[in-house]
Every structure is written in structure tokens, then in C-alpha cells.
Amino acid sequence: MSSIQASRGTRDILPDEVGYWQRVEAIARDILTRAAYREIRTPIFEQTTLFERGVGEATDVVSKEMYTFQDRGDRSLTLRPEGTAGVARSYIDHNLSAQGGVQRLWYVGAMFRYERPQAGRQRQFHQLGVEVLGSADFRADAEAIALATEILQTLGLKDLRLDLNSIGDSSDRQKYREALVAYLTPFKEELDADSQDRLTRNPLRILDSKDPRTQTILDQAPGILDYLSPDSQRRFDRVQQLLSDLGIACNVNSRLVRGLDYYTHTVFEIQSDDLGAQATVCAGGRYDGLVAELGGAETPAVGWAMGLERLILLLQQIQPATPSPVDFYIVSRGEKAESQALTLAQSLRRSGFITELDLSGSAFGKQFKRADRSDAVACLILGDTEAETKTVQLKWLRSGEQTAIEQTALLEMVDKLRQQIFRLRDD
Template sequence: MQPLRGTKDILPNEIIFWKHIYKKTSEILSLSNYFEIQTPIIESTSLFNRSIGNATDIVNKEMYNFLDQSKRNITLRPEGTASIARAFISNKLYLSNKTQRLWYLGPMFRYERPQSGRQRQFHQLGIECIGSINPMADTEVIRLANLLLLELGCHNHRIEINSIGNIEERSLYKEDLTKYLTKYKEDLDHDSKKRLTINPLRILDSKNKKTQYILTEAPLLENYLKSESRNHFNCICEYLNNLNIKYNINSKLVRGLDYYNYTAFEIKTDELGNQDTICGGGRYDKLIKQLGGPETPAVGWAIGIERLLLIIKNNIQIKQTSINIYIATQGIEAKKKIWDIIKILEQQKINFELDLHNSSLQKQIKRAYKSGAQICLILGEDEIAQKSLTLKWLNKNYQKTILNINLIKELQEIN
């Protein structure tokens, strides 16, 4: 049996990196008063249709949808923001009248062609700052993404930001962009031709060189922005300058989800080839109202964990927790008595491995050497008779026998 295509097992030697990411994230975000939240991996399909947008690739091609036994349309969540917005509404978090700072880490699902750093079950780490229209909120989330990546050992990254205005401004721009591109319809790449009538802004993201050449003379979104959009964006740029956080303004950056407005940003790296985006986010002031909640501004981002791991595994060293004590037993009575010893080790918070093979004491001690443990604790027939234990220091080839009653004192000295 093999795992399904686009899924993979996370083995013990890899889990240490996941734990490292979780620990660093919790430490950094808690300092800025962000709290962890977990939402279900299944949601009503309508949640994503209404939030992400019917014109997006995610909704049209990539969602895992199914009917449950009650004939309800269910979807494995393809991204985190819509679920957080739903949780904000259904749990009435808006009643507190305070800014909700939330973070999450969990699996998402999209039916895409699997490749390095992109699986059909993938994981995202994200934050959402809900309840503030202030450009300082946009700055806060960008600053935290930058800080977290640096702390995790991802140093060669760059921040790209843009203002995509509000819905009205984008509608006018879409109209003129479509008129311009229609003149070159036959020269556009296959995906851009389809997007021309469905989601023309996504054509700005095209990697096709010919399409990009056509776009050089296309109208620019920034020319459609009014003072409110411009002022919001200029404030963010000023704050980032004050923080000495480097960024580039990318006028073609629009992001692929319908709910964004004003700010859009991505963090990219040259270490991953074509899949160069490791973090993406922006502001979504209308989403919560669109889903049935009160009008509530918000801004956030998500980092792809699989892509992040491809970078940081080479940049950080994490040691596996070593075994302090390897336990070897000989005889039926020893196998009965050893559980009392194990209780003591647990009380003293000393990690151990109990040999579970029915083999000779000599073979158990050989395995103790291979395990990398500091000490082999031996409980054999002689020790049972004398109410004692033998402690063998494996890296020194030194051992001594102690009475059972002296074990705690001996362990405290070892610690």
C-alpha cells in the first residue's frame, strides 16, 4: 500500500522541524498578543464559493468536494482565512469589540499537480488580525511574517507589496484591462485566454513571457486608485521604511483570491525555483460581512510549511532528543519489578527506553550502546536478589551497583 498521490507521511526525523516551527511561532506571536485557533478541516462548500470566488482556480479546479450521508455539500478546506472568518462569526467573537489577533497551523487540501513543496494535502501557518482598518495592522502582520521567517532561518527572502484598491476601483480597472487585452487575445497563453472573461486580473500573474510583454503597455491599476486607497498604502510603506524592512512595490501583484482589497503582499525566495512564493496575504475588509457577519475589517497572511521546510532544513541544526537511560532486564522477576523503576524515572522527568526483546542481557547491552543512551540501567537476577540496580555509563565503560532506595539520589546527581 502506498500513500495517495499528493500526500506524504511525516516521519519522526522530520517531526522535529515541525515542532521547531510551532515552538518559534508560538513564542514570537504570543509576544504580540496573537492567540492560536483551530478550525475543522471540513466546512460547507458554500463557505469557499462565497469567500474565495467562483472565478478562481481553487473553486473551479482544486477543491475536494463531496456529499456526506445527509446529502450536504462538504469541502476539505483549501485555505485558512475563510474558516477563520466563519469561526469569528459563528462564535460571535465580534461581541468583545476588540481586535482579534489569531494564528493557526494545519492541513489544507487542493487538487493540484504534486511537485516539490506543493502537495495535495499541504500545511499552512497563518495569522489574521481582525477588527482594525488602521494601516498599522497591515504593517504589523507584514513585520511578523518577516520576523518569523528570519527567526526560522529563512534569510534570503524579499517582500513584494501592492495596493489593489477597493471593489469599485478594481471594477473600473478590470473593464479597461479587458478591453486592452482583448485586442491581443490570440497572442495570449492558454490560461490567460480563459481568464480574460472570468478573472482578467489573474493575467497579470502570468509567467508566460509573451503575455508579460503584451502587459508592458497595459493600463496600470495604481492609476485607478483614489485618495483613500493611496493614503492607506503610502502609510504602510512609510511604516515599513521606519522599521527598516526592505520591500519592492510590484504593480502586477494581485493575489488569487477574490476577497482581498487595498493591501496585497507576497514574500518570495530564489531558493525554490518556480515555486518561489512562501508567504502571501493581504487585507479583506468585506469578507466577514459577505459571510453574514458585521462589517469588520481584517488583514492576514499564510505561509506554506512544506516550502518553508525545504529552505530551513539546510539552514538550521536541530538535535534529536537523546535517550538518558536504556533499561535492560533479565528474568521474570526483573520484568515484574522494572515497572516500579520506570515510575521513578517518570517522576524525575528522565527519558528512557525499555528493551522489549526477549534476548540475553548481553545482547540488550549491545543495543544500549547503539541507542546512543548515556546510561544502561540493568536489572537482572543478581540485582533482584540484592535489592539493587546496576548503572553502566556507556561512554565511559564504567559501572556501579546501587541499592534501590538510593536510585532517586543517584538520578538527581546525574541530572
């Protein structure tokens, strides 16, 4: 009988890799908490209409990539392909605007899109994101970008590039859309197939085409910045100035439009050349019309999402994996000794020590070899003699120094043990 493997486009995150994920989440949680952002957790599946209305039926995400199914009540449900629409739905559903002020929210979790799997892109993938709802202030745009930058820099990433653009308001985009379609229509037969389809459905997405011939045609295409109203241009200028004041360099990229329909004004991407074709590690922007589109009140908002798979790929290139350190490795032999070893392990864990209990029941020699391989600071040994006398052999593995000590005395010298372990690790 053949074994069952993980589904295409999904992958297991094994213990040796999980440390990277935990570090990203811990750093993000710390930075965002200090900025007064609160965590929100939304369902993994939602009504399909949420994404059709919020993300846009003409987008590739909705038309090609969603995992949609009928439940037993014949309702159309979809595994979330992104996080913003669900947060906006929750904001409306629970009337968070009634709390007053600005809602600063963040989330982390799995998303689902039917795409061709490749490095850093899976059909089940994970995003860390922030959403600021209730503020039209351009400082909210700059704050969101600054927080994303701080998270990435704290993680140790360098050589990052911030691409920034404004796609204006709906009136600006309509004027630009008309100009872009007028320019591209004579070249329609020369465009790649996806771009030909987008010409009538979603022409701004043609700017994202990776087809070389289409990119050559786009070289002389009009730019959206030429179609911004004076108010939209002033807003874009202020965001750029705030980022400059924060010491955050940006590259104005008039081709940057983002792939979802709900964006307005500021859009941005943070990229790394170390990721090759999949260069974007964080992306987002302002989406002032989304909440109203979903049935709520007019609510200005801005946010971003980081692709964690891509981020982990970057971290693995610059930082070696570090296994969780073990303070004590406990070996035992004999029924009474093994029972006491479990009790001792639990006591040490409650005192804050990382303690691994050998559960093999094998001979002492084999257990000692595993203790050496565990990279623990010390080994605790219990045999029949120790069990009868309620003692334990404490062996410092680096020096080989070994002493007998009463079990109760060991638990009473927690502070001394902690200092000793810290010193030995530091050495």
C-alpha cells in the same frame, strides 16, 4: 497481494522529519502568544458555499481545485482549501465581535487542493496562519507582516524577499480591471489558454501567469498602482513607512495580486530563491469585505498563511535533522528485572528524563549494542542480581564508567543526574 500506498498528493511525515515541524510550531506559538494572538481550531470540512462566497467562484481554487462531496444528508461539503474563510465563518458564528476590541487569531492545520503534486506542493498540505479581525488600522498590516518576518528569521532563514503591493478598494480594482481587459483584449489569441479563460472571469489573475508569451505581453500592461485613489495610496504609503521603521525591507511589486477574491488594499508575499519555481513561503493581505460577504457585519481584517511543506524544505537545506536526545537507555533481562525496569523507566520519565526502555527481550549483548546506537548519555542495567537487591547498574556510555546504585537512591538524586547529563551533553 500488493501493498497499499499513500494516495497521490499526500505524504507521511516520518519521525526523522517531525522535529522540523515541531520546531516551527513551537517558535510560532511562542512569538504569536507574546503578541497576544490566540489559537483557533476550525473544522477540516465546511459547507461548500462558504468557499464559493468567500474565496470566489471565479478563482482557480473554487473552480478547479476543491475536494467537494455530498454527504449522506445530500449536503455539499468541501475539505477546506485555505484557512481564512473558516476563521471568518467562526468569527460570525460565535459572535466574537461581541467580545469587543480586535480579535487576533492564529491556526495551524491541514488544507486540501487538487493540484499537480510537486516539491513543496501536495494535495493535502499544511498551513500556519494569522487573522486580525476588527481593525482597519494600517498598523495591523505592518504588525502581521512583522510577525511573519520574525518567525522566519527566528527559524534561521536568510535571503528572504518581501514583495508588497496594494490592490486598493473595490472601486480602484474595478477601474483597473477595465483598463487591464482593454489592454489585453487585442492580444487574446496570443495569451495562454488559462489566461484567455481568465480574461472575462478573473482578469487580475492573468498577472500571475507563468507563460513566457503572456508575460511578454504583460510587460507593457497598465499597473494597478496607477489606479489607486488618494486614500488608498496614502494607506499604502503608511504601511511601507511602518515597515521601514521596523527595519523590514520590501520590494513594491505592482504585479502582485494574490489568488483569492477577498483581498483588498495590502497584499504581500515572502519568498525564498532557494525554493526554485515555488518561491513563496508566506503570503497574505487585507480582506475588509470577507466577513460581510459571509453574512456578518462590516469587519476590516488582515492575515497571512505560511505553507509548512515549503518552509520545511527550506529548513532541511540549512539545518541538519537532530534526533530527540535520550538521557537513559534501560536494558534488562529476566522476568523480575524487566518488571522493575518498566517501573524505573516510568519514574524517570515523571522526573523529566527522556528514557528509552529496551523491549526486545533479547540477550544483554544485543541490548547493549542498541544502547550504544541510541546515543543515550547513560545506560541502566537490571539483571537477576539487581532485581533481587533492588539495585541498578549505572553506566555512563561515553566514558564507560559503571557503578551499582540502589534504585531508590537513583530516583532521589534527580538534580545531580540532571546536572551530570547536561554537562556531558554540553561537552
